[in-house]
Amino acid sequence: MTSVAPEKDKSKVHKLSLKGSAKLVAEFFQYSIHTILFQRGVYPAEDFTAVKKYGLNMLVSSDDQVRAYIKKIMTQLDKWMVGGKVSKLVIVITDKDTGEHVERWQFDVQILAKPKSKSSSKSKPSTTSGGADQENAPSHADSENSRAAAAPPAPAADKTEAEIQAEIAAIFRQITASVTFLPQLPGGHGGCTFNVLVYVDDAETVEVPVEWGDSDAKEIANGERVQLRGFSTHCHRVDTLVSYRLAD
Known part of the structure; x- marks a missing residue:
């Protein structure tokens, strides 16, 4: 006997607008930053609340300086996401003593329903720096990373809000589980700092706040790479990749 799968209740399908989808992705990025800082021990566990x-x-x-820094990032990221400008967000963890990048979390954004643009698509990272004491100044270095304009991928199938939330939850479970294979960060709590890089399309036409600057890609030299889960809405797809330096 063949069983027939029940049809999806169309009344529960949550087809987000481009703006609504952009805000959902930006919110995911915000929680990703907090989660990675906690799970990787960049700051002590007592500095976090559930x-x-x-x-x-x-x-x-719950640290005021860290929260203010992340809020500053999100204020700008929200605008770029709604404008369809963000192609990638990267969180880089750096050894304070050596300046070596030891871990790099990359979130690639595909825009499935992109606003019309008259400019050619070029992507480069902008950064504003962060750390335990927030002493780092924004870096200003031209990026050689660019990409040619390409036809956008086809929109994703319609999903219920519960399905989208479940996909996002699965990513956070995987980030939490990553401590089983990622090397311990050097120096313990306070031994590392972090930077957030945002890659924007049409970089020459995007208005960048003065406290942000161009950056190099901050790649992990000879690092291992692990592809993690992704999620999608009708308008966006986000894929996750972590690179890390092998323990000495």
């Missing part, structure tokens, strides 16, 4: 999100207990920083 909130309920995506059906999970998420840990977010």
